[in-house]
Amino acid sequence: MRNMRFLMTMLLALVFTGAMAQKSGYQVGDTARDFELKNVDGETVSMADHEDAKGFLVIFSCNTCPYVVAYEDRMMELHEKYAPKGYPVIAINPNDEALSPGDSFEKMQERARDKNFPFAYVYDESQEIVNAYGATRTPEVYLLQKQDDELVVKYIGAIDNNYRDASEVTERYVEEAVDALLNDRQIAETSTKAIGCTIKFRK
Amino acid sequence: MVLGTWYFVPKNEYMKSIIIALLAFGLFHSDGKLKIVSFEEFEEIIEAPSDGIRVYNFWATWCAPCIKEMPHFQTVSRSEGVELMFVSLDDGRKPDRVENFMEKRNITSPVVLLDDIDYNRWIGKVSDDWSGAIPATLFIDANGKRHFHEGEMSEQELKDFINKLK
Numbered sequence: 001m002r003n004m005r006f007l008m009t010m011l012l013a014l015v016f017t018g019a020m021a022q023k024s025g026y027q028v029g030d031t032a033r034d035f036e037l038k039n040v041d042g043e044t045v046s047m048a049d050h051e052d053a054k055g056f057l058v059i060f061s062c063n064t065c066p067y068v069v070a071y072e073d074r075m076m077e078l079h080e081k082y083a084p085k086g087y088p089v090i091a092i093n094p095n096d097e098a099l100s101p102g103d104s105f106e107k108m109q110e111r112a113r114d115k116n117f118p119f120a121y122v123y124d125e126s127q128e129i130v131n132a133y134g135a136t137r138t139p140e141v142y143l144l145q146k147q148d149d150e151l152v153v154k155y156i157g158a159i160d161n162n163y164r165d166a167s168e169v170t171e172r173y174v175e176e177a178v179d180a181l182l183n184d185r186q187i188a189e190t191s192t193k194a195i196g197c198t199i200k201f202r203k
Numbered sequence: 204m205v206l207g208t209w210y211f212v213p214k215n216e217y218m219k220s221i222i223i224a225l226l227a228f229g230l231f232h233s234d235g236k237l238k239i240v241s242f243e244e245f246e247e248i249i250e251a252p253s254d255g256i257r258v259y260n261f262w263a264t265w266c267a268p269c270i271k272e273m274p275h276f277q278t279v280s281r282s283e284g285v286e287l288m289f290v291s292l293d294d295g296r297k298p299d300r301v302e303n304f305m306e307k308r309n310i311t312s313p314v315v316l317l318d319d320i321d322y323n324r325w326i327g328k329v330s331d332d333w334s335g336a337i338p339a340t341l342f343i344d345a346n347g348k349r350h351f352h353e354g355e356m357s358e359q360e361l362k363d364f365i366n367k368l369k
Contacts, residue, residue: 066265100267136353137336158335161321164294173323193326195292198268198336198354 025134028190032058032144032151035129037092037122038105040112045090045120047144047151054086055145055154055181057174060135061091061121063111064102065197068139070163072115075139078159078174079119087143087178089119094130095138099200130199137196143177154181157192237302239295239316242325248288248315249329249343256285256368259341261317263292264304268355269338275358276340277312283365289314292337344368 026032039045047056057078061068079089095103105123112121124130133142143155155177160169173192180187240248249259260276262269273289280287289310291301295318305314319325326335330351333339342350342364352364 136334158323161323164320171323192323193333193335194322195326195335195337197266198338200268 025132026142026153026156028153028156030153032142032153033129033132034151035092035122035124037124037129040105040109040117040121045122047090050088052086053088053146055143055151057082057087057089057178058133058142058144059089059091060094060130060133060138060140060142060199062093062095062100062103062138062197063107064095064100065138067163067194067196071139071159074159074166076115076118081175082178083119085178085182087181091117091119091121092124092129093121094124094127094135095200096127096202097125099202103200127202130201135199137194137198139196141174143174143181145181155187155190157189158194161192163194237291237298237305237314237316239298239318242317242319242328245290245315245317245319246328249341252347253286253343253345255345256283256365257343258285258287258365259290259343260287261290261292261337261339261341263337264300265293266337270308272338272355272357272361273308273310275356275361277310279358279361279365280312283362285365287312291316295320342368 034047036044036046047053050056059075061075075089075091083089093103093108097104101107105125108121108123111117135142139159141155141157141159142153144151145154146152155174157173159172159174160166161171161173162169171189173189176189177187179185249257258276258280260269260273262273264270276287276289279285289312291314293301293316295316298316301314301316304310322335326333329341330349332351333353336353338355339351339353340356342352344350345368350364350368356364
């Protein structure tokens with residue numbers, strides 16, 4: 001009986017490790033790939049086009065998630081603050097339109113117009129980029145820094161620690177991370193977790 | 204007589220476990236009224252001793268895939284004889300949204316609203332495997348070991364998962 005239980009535990013452990021091994025995507029320190037994705041203005045956006053940038057705030061985002069909606073103004077502020085310092089925001093909508101009709105390209109254009117987004121808002125229609133990055137939810141930030149010709153992942157996670165009320169925030173994870181890069185300091189917290197909407201992966 | 208015996212049990216730990224068990228019992232047999240809990244209170248619930256498998260499904264009224272899988276959880280928890288609790292991550296300032304939803308969708312299983320938005324402080328304490336995306340489900344087997352699934356589950360997937368824990 002005991003042997004049986006041990007065997008079952010080992011089997012279960014194998015199953016779970018297997019499931020974890022499938023969790024692909026970038027960790028902090030990895031090199032991120034570039035992309036060519038269609039922006040809401042119809043132009044194709046890639047990070048290579050931004051020759052002057054020191055890095056990027058790549059944010060997996062969408063139109064429909066209430067957490068994204070809560071953070072849209074803060075995403076705009078991040079861009080206004082850090083694009084001039086070399087770290088523009090690029091928002092990527094990875095949601096499958098069939099599973100989430102509110103996240104179609106047309107709806108993205110509407111949202112960008114209504115909010116007057118100052119940053120690029122691009123559509124990862126094939127989901128190739130979200131799969132490469134390994135994002136699981138919206139909003140989720142990947143802070144990338146240019147090192148030689150590569151884009152190195154420096155921070156993965158949430159924008160701050162209070163989605164409900166920007167004035168109640170006590171930890172500004174993304175700002176602290178970018179400020180650290182700008183000042184050649186170590187980033188104190190390189191990854192954080194937050195409740196968010198599952199990315200709608202095509203079945 | 205029985206009560207008398209209880210009163211003279213000197214061990215605090217013993218009393219504490221009874222209180223926790225009663226608390227857990229109370230929550231699992233809720234009268235339909237939504238309870239709002241902090242993460243610490245939620246932790247007490249999941250750490251209460253139990254002989255059976257328990258299932259904690261994290262959801263929110265605004266989360267479409269969560270709502271889709273909820274009936275599966277109600278059906279399977281009944282057929283497999285496991286304890287189920289729905290843990291809402293809705294806005295704690297608007298509990299009526301959750302209460303109305305429970306009534307409209309005929310949610311008869313216990314529901315708590317976990318009202319703690321300093322997410323990075325506690326998500327990892329539930330499971331290292333949880334990125335924070337919902338739906339997500341915590342399973343605690345009869346030995347008290349935790350298992351985690353992030354993402355939507357079909358009725359069959361849920362059944363299979365529970366049967367592996369038996």
